[in-house]
Amino acid sequence: MKKVDIVYSGWLEAPNGASKFLSGLKCSADSFSDLNVDMNIISKGDYKAWSTNYNFGKVKSKETLRTRIFSMAKRTTVGSLLLLYILYLKNHVYIVNKYKKENRVVDIVYFHEFFTCYAYLRRKKKGKEAILLSLHSSGDIWGMFFETFPLLNVTWLRPLFRYLERYTLSHIDRVGFVADYPRKKFGELYPEFPFDKTFFVYNGLEIKSFIKKDRDIKSSIIQLVCVGTLCDRKNQMGILQALASLPNDLQKRYSLTLVGDGNVRNELENFSRKNIHTEVKFVGSVADVTSYLLTADVFILLSKDEGLPISILEAMRCSLPIISTQVAGIPEMIEDGKSGYLIPPDYQKLSLLLLDLLEKNVDLIGMGERSKSLFEQKFTKEKMILAYSKLFHSI
Incomplete structure (x- = not known):
């Protein structure tokens, strides 16, 4: 032994x-x-x-x-x-x-x-x-x-x-x-x-079966969720800047939930209040993030530096497509264009991607299924x- x-x-x-x-x-x-x-x-x-x-x-x-x-x-x-x-x-x-x-x-x-x-x-x-x-x-x-x-x-x-x-x-x-x-x-x-x-x-992570909410095909709102400590490295500000750079009518095609707390929360809340014209929720730190993942359409993490984020694994397990950055081990978690998207940690690149998601009517459910399949194969x-x-x- x-x-x-x-x-x-x-x-x-x-x-x-x-x-x-x-x-x-x-x-x-x-x-x-x-x-x-x-x-x-x-x-x-x-x-x-x-x-x-x-x-x-x-x-x-x-x-x-x-x-x-x-x-x-x-x-x-x-x-x-x-x-x-x-x-x-x-x-x-x-x-x-x-x-x-x-x-x-x-x-x-x-x-x-x-x-x-x-x-x-x-x-x-x-x-x-x-x-x-x-x-x-x-x-x-x-x-x-x-x-x-x-x-x-x-x-x-x-x-x-x-x-x-x-x-x-x-x-x-x-x-x-x-x-x-x-x-x-x-x-x-x-x-x-x-x-x-x-x-x-x-x-x-342990394999678990979750009952994910049925996506309302009549809804024009894509629900984004980000889980992580609110800090410069996790770059939640970049997500907010990307949303803010969209025209007001297109901003309203998205909602964003930020799960986590940290030393830039006040700065993020102030920016959101002044610059964003759609719903942004700050829910703070929670012991179990599953409920927030199951009600989302896309998981997003715009980190500048990482290892292999547990938050992405939790999202993959919940059949979410992933938008994240080309840093550290993250590209080993995502098939670009199939289970999600890989971009630089740059809000302008994210803004362009958010526009593409609206214009191309991407199959988010299918991408989420591929994301879960990758989780079960590797993680x-x-x-x-x-x-x-x-x-x-x-x-």
Whole structure:
């Protein structure tokens, strides 16, 4: 029996892609056991209590205050460093220290966050366990990080980040990714790390059957839905700008639902109120997005950087055609023109596509069926579990 610990600094209950992914793995412990893998996920919930009364719909005022503080601090390099420590590094160190005290004996310790992995390596004593790190990114260790903290991408801090990556990469056994493209991109960016020590495994979800709403053939309104943290990287502003650039009468041929919360929500709401002449709903963070997917016609995600978004997999599972960007692993999820459309993260390109959808009377239902078929072929939980089990036994 191969013993594997996955160490994660976040809450498994949180409504974000990483937490959903790892929560799914935890629920699959019995399936891993059937394949001779004893897998345990150690997260913040093992050391701090998650409030079962937490209501994502009632935290807007707290999030607004937090967002304001976050935005002000990000305006300076020093403030960004403080935020980095308070929001991230402090928590990574806390989880690692708690985990190390347990003195668990395992074959593999597996991380899905760079800084948690680094914190563990700095405290690691000589042992036989293999260290794995998966990067849920486009292949650049710092790409998403600098999207969040752009003022840290400065010359005088680069030696620090270069040291962190060199130390980490020289002390781990494998580096993993959630798609093939990020793996290849990593190989180009970090040629010093042996490429044969890299791997990729697609994220996977449980196959479920949903009753999707019947599309009203008399309705001229196409319902768009986007699920994700409201932030610059996810580029919801680009979606709004694309809608705003359409003539008013054509804007009304669409509606948009944005599921998620984040530090640009107020900016998005203000832009929508002033520039868009059709329905735009901001529903905030929710634990289960399925109901919003089942009432939509098209899923849209205009991200500037990604790994392999869980939100797209959830939409594919619900038989939705996907409009998304040509970044990271996303092109591996979409057959352009058949199950959806791939475009650059540019609102003008999206605006042209939205016009085409209206003019060409596209078969959205047929595209959605192809999207679900691709999900079942490549992105099921069963396939993911089998791939990870083979990986663990190969180490």
